[in-house]
Amino acid sequence: MDEHLFIATYDISDPKRWRAVFSLMNGYGEWLQLSVFQCRLARRRHAELAATLDQIIHHEQDHVLMLDLGPAEGVVPRVVSLGKPFKALERAAIIV
DSSP, rough: OEEEEEEEEESSHHHHHHHHHHHHHTTTTEEEEEEEEEEEHHHHHHHHHHHEEEEEEEETTTTEEEEEEEEEETOOOOOOOOSOOOOOOOOOOHHH
């Protein structure tokens, strides 16, 4: 699969929209800290996430950043992490 590793961060001004974005992001990645997620996404999943976020946020008030760290397989992100260590999200089995 052609997946990339993303760091997604957001600043949502309304608590109701913030919860909606948080819930959505929980389905796409791993929560790192308040308003920051690490996601491993194929091109299609990335497009789905971006389209759904686009419908939830208010463009004049909210801000979402998705940083593409490159291909997920073998990526070695250069991250300075103080406190808990940063570990790149690995491919996990999906049980349906």
